[in-house]
Amino acid sequence: MKMACAAGLLALAGLFTIGVGVAGADEIEVEGNYSSQAGCEADAPHVELTHNDNLYTHWDCRLGSDGFWHVWLLN
Secondary structure, three states, rough: HHHHHHHHHHHHHHHHHHHHHHOOOOOOOOOOEEOOOHHHHHHHHHHOOOOOHOOEEEEEEEEEEOEEEEEEEOO
């Protein structure tokens, strides 16, 4: 009985860990920068990732602290 209870708690802890990993993956910044917002917005819809590209369905162009525009992918 103790073994089954311990296994159940371990499985539950694993499920909580998976949720934490997914919750932190809301947005990512794509490598590269643009000198204008128009240039960023022209390229952003065509940005593709090599891994998990299907997870990010929206994009946003944001002005960075370096004075350049950066593409962010969101899910």
